Amino acid sequence: MPLFWFFTGMMTTVAILCVLLPWLRTLPRFGALPALPWQASLVGLLMIVATLAIYRWLGHPDLAQSAILSAPSAAPGAAPSAAGTAAAGSMQSALASLEARLAKDGGSPGDWELLAKSYEFLGRPDAAAQARKHELPIGEAATAAATAPASPALTRDSLELIAEANRARSGKQFAAAAALYAQLAARGQMNADTWADYADAAASAQGGKLAGVPESYIAKALALDPKHVKALWLRASADEESGRMAAAAGAWQQLLALLPPDSSDAKIVVANLRRDSESTKAAGQGGVAGASAAGMTVSGEVSLSTALRGKVPAAGTLFIVAKSVESPGAPVAVYRGSVGAWPVTFTLDDSQSMLPGRNLSNAGRVTIEARISQSGQALPASGDLRGSSGVINPADRHPLKIVIDEVIS
Numbered sequence: 165m166p167l168f169w170f171f172t173g174m175m176t177t178v179a180i181l182c183v184l185l186p187w188l189r190t191l192p193r194f195g196a197l198p199a200l201p202w203q204a205s206l207v208g209l210l211m212i213v214a215t216l217a218i219y220r221w222l223g224h225p226d227l228a229q230s231a232i233l234s235a236p237s238a239a240p241g242a243a244p245s246a247a248g249t250a251a252a253g254s255m256q257s258a259l260a261s262l263e264a265r266l267a268k269d270g271g272s273p274g275d276w277e278l279l280a281k282s283y284e285f286l287g288r289p290d291a292a293a294q295a296r297k298h299e300l301p302i303g304e305a306a307t308a309a310a311t312a313p314a315s316p317a318l319t320r321d322s323l324e325l326i327a328e329a330n331r332a333r334s335g336k337q338f339a340a341a342a343a344l345y346a347q348l349a350a351r352g353q354m355n356a357d358t359w360a361d362y363a364d365a366a367a368s369a370q371g372g373k374l375a376g377v378p379e380s381y382i383a384k385a386l387a388l389d390p391k392h393v394k395a396l397w398l399r400a401s402a403d404e405e406s407g408r409m410a411a412a413a414g415a416w417q418q419l420l421a422l423l424p425p426d427s428s429d430a431k432i433v434v435a436n437l438r439r440d441s442e443s444t445k446a447a448g449q450g451g452v453a454g455a456s457a458a459g460m461t462v463s464g465e466v467s468l469s470t471a472l473r474g475k476v477p478a479a480g481t482l483f484i485v486a487k488s489v490e491s492p493g494a495p496v497a498v499y500r501g502s503v504g505a506w507p508v509t510f511t512l513d514d515s516q517s518m519l520p521g522r523n524l525s526n527a528g529r530v531t532i533e534a535r536i537s538q539s540g541q542a543l544p545a546s547g548d549l550r551g552s553s554g555v556i557n558p559a560d561r562h563p564l565k566i567v568i569d570e571v572i573s
Contacts, residue, residue: 359385374402464564
């Protein structure tokens with residue numbers, strides 16, 4: 165910034181002198197000043213116009229100065245100076261902040277033009293062209309979305325309001341709690357927890373109905389944290405309330421993966437999932453729970469290799485998962501149990517499907533995987549123990565023998 169103003173001041177001073185010198189020489193006191201050719205006045209005027217044009221073109225000289233300073237000036241292969249590194253970091257930080265704001269709020273035409281000019285300073289004409297179309301380059305759009313702050317830092321006053329709202333909810337004063345959350349929302353002091361609690365309070369204040377405004381609060385909570393347990397529970401309940409049973413089953417399935425497998429909440433979710441899946445099938449939307457007309461099943465036993473017997477965690481969870489070969493995606497059946505005496509016998513059928521329309525009866529060829537999870541989570545993780553059947557056809561109804569003989573690295 166100081167460098168910009170220095171050059172601006174110098175150019176302006178020289179330009180004014182060129183323009184005013186002929187007039188000053190007419191005054192007796194300044195008659196000894198040297199004469200300049202008539203072209204000097206024209207040059208002076210052009211310099212003033214050029215100075216104004218440069219300022220208008222840059223718009224924000226502090227950002228332009230960062231761009232100029234960030235350009236490499238050392239010899240090829242030389243290490244960058246500390247000043248150059250700091251200037252480049254400042255420019256990139258300013259750009260990242262502007263990109264994040266534009267990705268979130270859209271910004272004004274002036275903001276997009278500033279971004280375009282910044283890209284031009286960095287020698288990125290293609291990115292500048294996209295910015296002038298009010299578009300972020302793909303890489304910058306992803307980075308901006310990933311780096312944009314998800315939740316605000318809560319102030320002390322906001323924390324006190326949250327505590328007051330929690331007391332109101334505990335006392336079943338739901339309208340009062342909703343009013344307190346409204347204050348927090350007006351201040352921009354909401355996170356995933358408070359949006360979920362706001363939805364809960366707003367629904368309770370209107371007779372327990374989640375449809376309408378409470379659903380918008382649920383969406384805000386999940387936008388900040390897609391794995392928020394309470395928000396997912398409310399999402400599934402709202403879908404049930406509106407008769408969207410297939411969507412509810414999907415939300416229950418997401419929630420189930422986040423809960424301890426033997427917890428009381430998990431048992432409730434499993435029951436809700438099966439109920440909604442049965443409702444989906446009865447409505448003709450594609451079945452999940454309950455055996456189909458074909459009654460497809462896969463049975464067998466799982467044993468543990470001698471080499472891995474000392475590596476089974478005492479609190480491990482056994483998953484037996486059927487996956488379709490023809491239609492990759494969510495499992496078509498899942499068995500979940502505790503680790504006990506070997507071998508473990510099992511039967512998979514359509515009642516153990518996790519998503520609407522994906523079950524053993526319409527899966528075609530499948531693979532059956534047995535896995536011992538150390539954490540109890542449904543997704544495979546390093547250190548889990550695994551074995552597989554290879555590709556089979558459930559219609560063959562051949563009993564399987566699966567040996568767990570691999571450690572996931």
